[in-house]
Amino acid sequence: MMMQPFHLLVVMATGIALVQCHGGEHHISADGCGVTKGCFRDPSGCTGPTDCDYFTSWMLDENKNNKFTVTGTATGYVALGFSNNPGMKDSDVYACTKNNEVVRSYNNADEYQNIGAELKGVSEVAVAVVDGRIECSFIRQAYLVDNDATYFDLRENNTYNIIMAKSDDLTGDGNVVYHGATKTGSPEQFSFTDFEDAVGGMEGLPLQKSHGSLMVIAWVGFASVGIVMARFFKPMWPDTKICGVAVWFALHRTFMVMTFLCTVAAFIIIFIHTGYYFTPDEGLPRFLHALFGTIVTFCVILNPVMALFRPHPGEPRRPIFNWAHWFVGTGGHTLAMVTIIIGLNNGDFVSLIDDLPSRVFWVMIAFIFFHYIVWLLFEIQRCLTDSQGRTNDIPLHGSDKGSSQQHLSQNDSYAPPPEVAFAGFKTSLPHGFQMCFRSSCCNKDDAYRDDRICQTTEEGSMAKTVLLVIYLVGVLFTVIFIVTSIAVVPA
Structure with a gap:
């Protein structure tokens, strides 16, 4: 049976429609x-x-x-x-x-x-x-x-x-x-x-992830703890040495070396990924992230170079080094926090790793507040309990002025100001006790032991240790959370 012209048109139209929809x-x-x-x-x-x-x-x-x-x-x-x-x-x-x-x-x-x-x-x-x-x-x-x-x-x-x-x-x-x-x-x-x-x-995403993870590990992790050790823990553990140097210095040096290695590796990785430097033409956030990251990398290289040539404690130019070392280290750490925030923000700025959950950005913001709150508590605790001045300042090794251990001994034994305030009154200390107090010696057999001073020192040490544990938990949580979040971003 022959198909009617109308039916033929319907079939042809249907076929055309199917081709159009499923072409x-x-x-x-x-x-x-x-x-x-x-x-x-x-x-x-x-x-x-x-x-x-x-x-x-x-x-x-x-x-x-x-x-x-x-x-x-x-x-x-x-x-x-x-x-x-x-x-x-x-x-x-x-x-x-x-x-x-x-x-x-x-x-x-x-x-x-x-x-x-x-x-x-x-x-x-x-x-x-x-x-x-x-x-x-x-x-x-x-x-x-x-x-x-x-x-x-x-x-x-x-x-x-x-x-x-x-x-x-x-x-x-x-x-x-x-x-x-x-x-x-x-x-x-x-x-x-x-x-x-x-x-x-x-292919570039694993490099972006590696860059971001290394920078977070370096500055949220190693640098944060390393700076805290140098700023607040010089008087702690005076009778304990690690590889012949004070505990705070051994930990500070280790953490900052790891910061240096992670930062330089991350810096190289991002250049391998992009093949070029971000310019203002690519948007202000990307340019600022690149610019700040470059400055941070320069700071992490400059500080150990300065430390290699630092004057010995007591030399006239030592305060200049101390202030320069503090400025470059603290400034680099603060700028690194800002750079990481720009890199993690997936909102009005531009995230360098797309599809990061917004909670990653807010966890980083929360860590910034946590970091400075704990620092403030450390400062308050130090003002209340620490002796005047700094102890265990580290000289250079192998100079003609003596070894590091010799300088540590000399530095720890010089007398503090003759009067120390406790509980609203001032007392003069014998020279021998001044030596003991300066190095936090409160042994039970010490002839110059004063229980009031020793109790204050021990309570301060306990409070400082508790703050350190809290801070380490916060740092560890933040690093693990952010790095894990970066790692699970789909490729």
Whole structure:
């Protein structure tokens, strides 16, 4: 039986509609990648559209225009862009959306702003959502003659980085939303008249994670504890030595060496990742993060160099070194906290590791308050209980003025001011007791022992130890929380 003309039209219309809705599904394939068409895929181990998170291919039609196919595991949009760098700035972007359309935008080179752009030079658009994936195809003219600088010329000899992004969401009016960490890109540039078979991925993300983790470990962890030991714990444990030097100095030196190693490693890693230095053109937050990080790295290198040439205790230039060492160390630590906050903030600033939960930023803010509150308590405790002056100041080793141990002995034995205040009255101390008090000697057999002074010293030591334990718990929790949060960010 012959089909009636009306029925034939219905079948033809249905077929056209099915092709329009599912054209991406039928045309997207990895067959011929690198031979008859160019391809870009992510992750590196995937074999084609069905198992790649991102996949795009391109070939030339008879008019030498580019026919693109795009797919990704998303239900809102999948975007393909052409960029002058491996990042998102200065890029011409085409997003295939679940609304069966292609939306064009331009990412500003100055402030990373996503600016809507007129869709032109694009034809034969077909978009479909299939099994949790968006599949799309369209033809884009290689170039236009309207002098639109945001429309990138894909003709021969012009090369660009490929960037892709995706999201399950759209704005209410059908435009794209920020994609967070769900993005990828090619580290190298391609000509879209050649047939490359390129593998992209988030190869840079592990480097970003390593950089961020090392800086947090260095400055929230090692540097914070190392500075506390030097500032508040010089009078503690006077009769105990580690490798022949005071406990505070051994711990301070160890923690600051670890700070130095972690910081320098993180600094090198981020340059390996970016390949260049952030400039103001990439946005003020990124530039400030890079600038402050460079200053912090300079401080962590400068301080140990100064320490190698420090004058001995008692020499006229020793106070100059003490103030310079304090300024560079404390200033570098404070600036490092600010730099880490900029790097972790995923709000109005820009997080250098996308998709970090906002709670990571607020935990870092909470640690800043915790850090300075504990420091204030340490200062109050020191004013109430510590003897006047500093003890156990460390000279250089191996000079003609004697060994470190000799200087420690001389430094610990000089007399404090002849009067010390306790419980509202002043008392003069015999010279022998002054020596004992200066070095915190309160042994039961000491001939000059004064129980009032010894009780005050012991109570102060206990309070200081309790504060140290609280501080160490806070530091350890913060470091573990932030580093773990960075580690679990999806690649």
